[in-house]
Amino acid sequence: MSDEPREEGQGPDAYTRRVLEQGLSRRSFLGRAAGGAAAVGLFGMGASPALAAAVKEPKAEGFATSTDGGATLTFLPKPKPIRDREISETLTFDVVVVGAGASGVPAALSAAEHGAKVAVVQKAPFALSQGNTGSGIDLAASEKAGVEALVARLIADSNHRCDPKLIRQWAYHSGEAVRWVIDRAKQGGATVVDQGSPAQRAILKVNGYSMGYVTSFFGPKPYTTGDGMRALAKTAEKAGVKFFFQMPAVQLVQGRSGEVQGVIARGHDGKYRKFLAKKGVILATGDYQNNRAMSDYFIPDVKYLERKQMDRTGDGFALAYWAGGVFEPIGHTKMLHDFDAGPASMCDMPFLAVDRKGRRFVNETVEMSLLNNYLKDAENAGHYSQVFDADYMTQAATWPGKLVPPEGLKNYMPDEPGPKKGVFESQVNTHKAGTLEELARKLEVDPATLVATVRRYNEVVASGKDSDFGKPASFLAPILKAPFYGIHRRVRVSAICSGMLVDEHHQALNADGKPIKGLFLVGNLGGGFYGGVDYPLTVFGLSLGRCYTFGYLTGRHVARL
């Protein structure tokens, strides 16, 4: 099976056109900022990067503020280029990868396996990533019509705003890539298994067509893909990849015509080092959730929501933007989850849910992964609780998901003594209490409000019709019998999944839709793979699966240049 043939000579596709028209590039910024054509002519594409950099970035006052008025376009002034005399050391490689995470480590190893001399510069003291599950399609076990049906489903999941060619590229290469990651990570000593198709129960048939999956699982918690990428990095080191830790990239090295020739990084010792890349630089720095201005501008929805990651300050976004790259238009896709406070298998079960005060706020058939949309104000900040009573094992027996019996729930209760298994101990937040008031205190909601909410809910249940929120009658179970249970979840930003414009080689495109020589973007920094309001959970582990796959393909591509 192969990718869709590319349409040649027809100009950019619909996805690319939209990003070129509505996205944000340095050219559009300078154009908008200085009020028109004159500025574009002066500092725009024609000018050498050095000249553009020397020009003071205009102040953003009075234009282009974000919809909520809070964010402006001033967050990306291009810094003065670091001069050669400030560089303590210059090293030359074929490929330089920036960021040792879920896309960067695979990119580096893949490039090395295809003969390139590779360096990885990494901000943290070791490889860092997160999550457990990363998935691909087992083509041999899938009907072609099924693959295409899943592609169509994923495009719909992204509200038809993604780049179909990138979805297809994942679909037709992810099985191979995820298997390769499993194999190479094992060589580095990782604890990883292929959970295969059973991990993807809901999509074994898509539109009636049969499908099979490769589902890599680095775990159980607290073991994660971070540990997995550290193991993969060991394999990469054996393959000749040189890692430079505590070495954040701060600027790209560009030639006269804007081509990217390397990276300047700043070591722990405060000194700058230049890493020249004969074939290309692959940026894999992850998302920008910890960059407040960028977040407020591109995705104001998450303004009051807590973050799961640290130090993802969008460095790669800034680097690519300074080099002429284009941000996807405002309204980026977000991923907010809490699989940790209680059993993951119960997170979408339609128990009574209450907000941070104790009020019912939603038809509980809305999945956990979407609830952030109801809880994005400063007060709720992503917090809510699922509430049920002593009879939950029988009352909810036929609901979607998988119930964990009372004995098993103890593993998620901070108040239960004894060691926990397969969870992050500091994140479990499930509670049991003899009265609703006591439960409310443990869930940190207002006791009187919770009691009133439950009383009203029980009335609704008794009537057999959810006249408040319209939840199906089959999901109405009363909350009457002690002990009462509650799971206090807080959805936080796992990832922001929108990025910058790339082509099918993951090469960055400039505002003219032309590839920027020497610059490649993978992982959440790469655009085009999503587009909806929220990251879809259709394929469990799509995000990591996509990171591995595009890292693997891009490393190989750049090594062969």
Next chain:
Amino acid sequence: MTILTPSRILGFGLAGLLAASLGAAPAAWTSKHAARGVTCVQCHGKSGKPTAVPFRQCQGCHDPADLAARTAQAKPTNPHLNRHYGTQTDCTRCHHEHKASENLCLPCHTRFTFKVP
């Protein structure tokens, strides 16, 4: 109810925090370091304009591995040896000299209630 400040939400870097604290420094400059005879320039540099203290500067006197060993038994976890930075957590993410110290772990790990000196 806890109100989330931007730095709590975003775990903002030290640059901003230090810039803020340095701005307010002279009035509030009591310092454990100063009390032990460490002078301003030893941390902030000689260049008239005091600069934020880089992690490597702290390490001139404090060995992170040593520190991690000394807090190995801390409950519920050893803050100086963690999954995010190993032993390499920048001291100034938690420990401040000219304003109250803070607990970097707490926003995410709500039960890691360390007292930060």
